[in-house]
Amino acid sequence: MTQITLVQGDITEQRVDAVVNAANSSLLGGGGVDGAIHRKGGPEILAECRRLRASHYGKGLPTGRAVATTAGRLPARWVVHTVGPVYRAEDYPQRAELLASCYRESLRVAVGLGARTVAFPAVSAGIFGWPLEDAARIALGAVAAAGPDLDEVRFVLFDAEAYAAFERVR
Numbered sequence: 001m002t003q004i005t006l007v008q009g010d011i012t013e014q015r016v017d018a019v020v021n022a023a024n025s026s027l028l029g030g031g032g033v034d035g036a037i038h039r040k041g042g043p044e045i046l047a048e049c050r051r052l053r054a055s056h057y058g059k060g061l062p063t064g065r066a067v068a069t070t071a072g073r074l075p076a077r078w079v080v081h082t083v084g085p086v087y088r089a090e091d092y093p094q095r096a097e098l099l100a101s102c103y104r105e106s107l108r109v110a111v112g113l114g115a116r117t118v119a120f121p122a123v124s125a126g127i128f129g130w131p132l133e134d135a136a137r138i139a140l141g142a143v144a145a146a147g148p149d150l151d152e153v154r155f156v157l158f159d160a161e162a163y164a165a166f167e168r169v170r
């Protein structure tokens with residue numbers, strides 16, 4: 001049985017096999033959790049992202065998909081980059097399906113690499129504008145529905161408000 005855990009903290013400090021990055025489709029870095037991962041993980045991550053862009057994702061990584069790179073200097077082994085939907089750019093139910101797909105695809109990639117522990121941020125709930133409680137409901141629902149073969153899926157919520165939202169809908 002995969003344990004689903006909630007912690008308040010910084011995803012870049014998690015000792016897990018894979019940390020998930022709420023990236024944007026360029027894969028070339030951004031703000032929020034993306035900026036923190038590249039800053040702390042160092043240039044190796046960005047170098048691999050650039051290679052992936054050149055080899056597979058000329059137009060960028062599509063929304064709802066996921067791809068892995070090294071985790072550079074982070075304690076994790078891999079970073080799984082996924083692109084959440086911008087809340088206002090998509091309509092329901094497509095946007096909910098795309099957000100659920102981020103979790104499903106990230107888990108699929110992580111399991112494929114042999115990860116046993118995976119940490120997620122609240123994808124799309126920052127710069128991409130998704131209301132926290134709804135984002136939490138979709139995140140927890142998607143992971144439960146995927147039923148991954150892992151030891152732990154850890155949601156790492158950056159602030160008390162995000163942590164409380166996940167606690168409420170769990």
Ligand code: ADP
Pocket residue numbers: 009010011012022023031032033034036084121122123124125126127128129130156157158159162
């Ligand atoms: P998006 O563009 O998908 O909305 P953001 O990085 O802006 O992604 O925000 C996603 C969530 O990650 C937000 O709840 C934000 O507060 C949170 N966050 C930002 N930095 C970190 C971090 N270092 N660790 C964990 N969560 C973080």
